[in-house]
Every structure is written in C-alpha cells, then in structure tokens.
Amino acid sequence: MLSRLAPLARFQFAFVHVGPQGQEIIAGLGRSIPFYWPELETVSTAGWRPELLDSLPAQGYGAILTAGVQQSQGDGPAPNALSALSVTVQPAYRRTGLAELIIDTMKRAASLEGFSVLIAPLRPTQKNRFPDVPMEHYLHWMTESGLPFDPWLRKHVRLGGQVAKIATRSMVVSGTREEWKSWVGIDLHQEMQRAPDPGKMKTLPIRIPGGLVPVEYQPEDEMGVYVEPNIWIYYRL
Known part of the structure; x- marks a missing residue:
C-alpha cells in the first residue's frame, strides 16, 4: 500500500538478487515512513532531552503508520523524521549482511531528506519464547559481553541504535x-x-x-x- 502513495513510495525498498540465469529474486524488503515529530523541533535549542524520547507514542507501530499516512495526504508541517516499519529478509539471505544493508539504506534515505533521526518500533525476535516475561524485564537481559540478549535488538545496538522507551501498545488485535x-x-x-x-x-x-x-x-x-x-x-x- 505505501508504495502506491506517491509521497511515500521512495521510502520503500526492495533488494533483488540476480541469479546465474538472470532470474531476479527479492531477497529483502524495507518499509519506512516519514512523519512530523513536533517535539523534535526543540532539539536545536534544548538538545536531546529525555522528554523528547518519552514523547514517542505508546501505540508504536500503529500510531506512526497512521500519522505518516495521514500527514502525507495533508497540508500540515513537512516531515522531519523517518521511521522504519519493517525489515524482511528471506531465509536464504539471512546472515549475509542484508539486514544491516537495509537499515543503512534507511539511514541514508533519512539523511538525504535532511532528517536528523531514524526511529523504529522494534519487535524483538526472541521475545515470543518468553511471552510471560514483561517487556521491561526482557529489554534488560544482556549477554556476557554486555549487549542485549535479543538478537534483533542486539543488531540495532551494534549499528548505533539506542533504546528510547517501550511502546506498550504497539499493536492491538x-x-x-x-x-x-x-x-x-x-x-x-x-x-x-x-x-x-x-x-x-x-x-x-x-x-x-x-x-x-x-x-x-x-x-x-x-x-x-x-x-x-x-x-x-x-x-x-
């Protein structure tokens, strides 16, 4: 859907592997959406305060998707931030550095727009193994090296990402x-x-x-x- 909306199409990425016979295989996909983050306007004067990160919506994925789509169709303030929505890598292409490439592509796309931040409502990939553990506890599980226990969270931290807060109601069904x-x-x-x-x-x-x-x-x-x-x-x- 996002690729069909003209203001958002350039923030959707497909990574194609060309096989030996010239066949094209979609190896990975990255979806992202620009949005206007009003609290970000204060950064130039007040710096990165805790209140800024706390202003990210508790509704996470749902809120940022809704806001980005609505803003892209309106006449409000221009976007000033980019949010990743999903990073998908086909099983055969995992552990090849493709996930890192997708994240880096989003960061470069944000920079080209003049944005100062890329955010993401991250879904920890191993949390489903521990459904009864509160997210605030799981978030602080660490490996012996001091990095996050969760591999997807760990990858983001290694790439320079930082934890802002928990989006307590990121998806409600x-x-x-x-x-x-x-x-x-x-x-x-x-x-x-x-x-x-x-x-x-x-x-x-x-x-x-x-x-x-x-x-x-x-x-x-x-x-x-x-x-x-x-x-x-x-x-x-």
Missing part, C-alpha cells in the same frame, strides 16, 4: 473466539478450561504461536485481546 481460532488455530475457550478454577477468572492469559505476550481472553464475552509491546529504537544521524 481484538477478536472473537472464532476469529482467534481462524487466525492462530487455537480455541481460546478450550485453552481456558485447562486453567485451575477458570470460572473464577474474568480474564485469562493464553499463549498463542508467535505472540510476544499472551492473549487476554474474556470468557464471558468470548473475546480475546492481544496487546503487543515493542521497543522504540532511535538513530541520531
């Missing part, structure tokens, strides 16, 4: 029992029955495949709500 079963193949109501004294609970956390946190299931309404936290990362350019 609400659905009925039937919808969740169609989405993830799990009947939340059946899973609830395995809990001790399920009838006493108004909501019950239920793990889902790939989820960074459990779905909060409300048996009375047969509704499940997934509220995914991400981590705001920023690069000063």
Whole structure:
C-alpha cells in the first residue's frame, strides 16, 4: 500500500538478487515512513532531552503508520523524521549482511531528506519464547559481553541504535473466539478450561504461536485481546 502513495513510495525498498540465469529474486524488503515529530523541533535549542524520547507514542507501530499516512495526504508541517516499519529478509539471505544493508539504506534515505533521526518500533525476535516475561524485564537481559540478549535488538545496538522507551501498545488485535481460532488455530475457550478454577477468572492469559505476550481472553464475552509491546529504537544521524 505505501508504495502506491506517491509521497511515500521512495521510502520503500526492495533488494533483488540476480541469479546465474538472470532470474531476479527479492531477497529483502524495507518499509519506512516519514512523519512530523513536533517535539523534535526543540532539539536545536534544548538538545536531546529525555522528554523528547518519552514523547514517542505508546501505540508504536500503529500510531506512526497512521500519522505518516495521514500527514502525507495533508497540508500540515513537512516531515522531519523517518521511521522504519519493517525489515524482511528471506531465509536464504539471512546472515549475509542484508539486514544491516537495509537499515543503512534507511539511514541514508533519512539523511538525504535532511532528517536528523531514524526511529523504529522494534519487535524483538526472541521475545515470543518468553511471552510471560514483561517487556521491561526482557529489554534488560544482556549477554556476557554486555549487549542485549535479543538478537534483533542486539543488531540495532551494534549499528548505533539506542533504546528510547517501550511502546506498550504497539499493536492491538481484538477478536472473537472464532476469529482467534481462524487466525492462530487455537480455541481460546478450550485453552481456558485447562486453567485451575477458570470460572473464577474474568480474564485469562493464553499463549498463542508467535505472540510476544499472551492473549487476554474474556470468557464471558468470548473475546480475546492481544496487546503487543515493542521497543522504540532511535538513530541520531
């Protein structure tokens, strides 16, 4: 969708590998979006204060995508920052430096626009292994070398990224029992029955495949709500 919007098309990147027979294979994709960050206007006079980073929205991915699209279609202030939205690398091309190249391409694109910062609502790639661990704890897990435990977060830190804050509600998905079963193949109501004294609970956390946190299931309404936290990362350019 973003590539179809003229003001945003140049911030969408495809990385193509040309095979020995001349065949073209999309090895990786990078999606990003420019936006206006009003608090950033104070940096020239007040410097990078904690309040600036704290002004990043708790809604993370959803908020920045919505703001960027709406601003691109309006007559408001010109964008002054770029946000990465996703970095996708095909399995056969992982550990080749392509992810680093995509991130660097976004940084260079931001610099060419005169922006002083690239941000990203980062989705930690190993957090789904520990869905019951609060993100504020997981964020501070470190390796023996003092780098973040999570490999995707670690890569960004090695490339110069810094942690700004947790985006506590970066993605929110609400659905009925039937919808969740169609989405993830799990009947939340059946899973609830395995809990001790399920009838006493108004909501019950239920793990889902790939989820960074459990779905909060409300048996009375047969509704499940997934509220995914991400981590705001920023690069000063």
